Amino acid sequence: MLNYPQIEILLARGNGIVDGLKENAPGAEIVAESSAINPVEGINKTETFLQAHPDMKVICAIGGGGAVGANEGVKAAGKLSKDFGIFAVDGTDQELEAMVNDEAIRMSVLNTGKPPKMAEVIYGYLEKMMAGEEVPHIVYREMIPVTKENVDKYIQSNN
Template sequence: MKKVLVILLIAGICISTVFASGQGDSSGDKQIKIGMSVLELANPFFVALTNAAKKAAEENGVELIINDPKQKVEKQVQALETFIASEVDAIIVTSIDPAAINPLVKQAKEKGIVVVCHTTKLDSYDVWVAADEYDMGYTLGLQAGKWIEEKLNGRAEVGILNYDIIPQVINRKKGIIDGIHKFAPEAEIVGDATAGSPTDGMAVAETFLQIHPDMKVICGINDGGALGAYEAVKAAGKDSDDFFIGGIDAVPEAISKIKQGGIYRASVDQAPQIAGKKCVELAIQAINDESFKEDYLQELIPVNASNIMNY
């Protein structure tokens, strides 16, 4: 049986294990073991992703070891080293820093471990599960741009919550900006700072509002940062009827805010529940030398007041 490295980089060295009863459904002689590392479990998206992966592992009789590196590259490196040393069959990884992770992926592949990359492609892999980064951003940007066109007469000062430390996510930011300018070419990007968690999003938004008190639009590359911005805008008493906050991932907290009809106006559903399930299922197929899809791109759905009751 070919060993598989399924890598899902998070951030942190905290590791939890899901033990499933029974054998991996096609392994024949021993239970399949998969190591998974994401960016951080403080992000609601990765909570949903790993919960789905746990469920898929249990359903398939697979042992799943989950690592939370808390966005610390060194902790993710340590986790992958541990996965390789313990001879997992697969590693699922959402890479924090591809340059640091690529050498470990090479080691894993040399040991016959299959690699499943989530979001960020690495130099070598067996499976890639992701949504197109630019399209994700563009889908949010179109919603923000339409809001600016209809509610703000086509003009607005805009703040962007980025995550430029991951190269691929820069394309997501570019998509947001291009989407905004599709409907509102005169909108001005006056703030652009890193914020991928609620804590960082709140801090960055507070600074945005202090420097640009007329800002009316904040878009985040994920819902985590955008939810923090929501709290900052509310605390500043700037939650007016024409303020727009939007993010990406359609996490439960964001869905709840959109349903409330306040300033959190939009998100983009890239279905972390489906992605988590697919990461595990494709890893199992690769481990068992079955036919599998090497590149799996997820469908993107804009989420706003027009369809929020579907969630």
């Protein structure tokens, strides 16, 4: 598990991932957990994980930066195989490219969409605020799972 408890929202995201694992994969064992927010941290932590747990087959990451680094660490360690998977949140271009290239990243979750889509949504709220319209105080973002099966829709359209 590559988490980042230094930021409250990412601590909650990490806890949610762990809760989801326990619920959906009750036989899974979390053998290592460390903080990684960017590719450099992701690769370093993954190399350490794989040295201590060479039979490990799954890495969950709270963000795309750690996931991209984990992907590089898996490749460098010669562990890239059909039964190894990295699962993350953010859907960065690098994550989606790794899916297209059939690397270790198997799924990432977009929140609302890629940056142009998020900018469109935020701009819409700003327009409403400027017009004196009420906007919600709590905004729920759409969660979009991206896998090899639908990655072309998101990597090409930039939604």
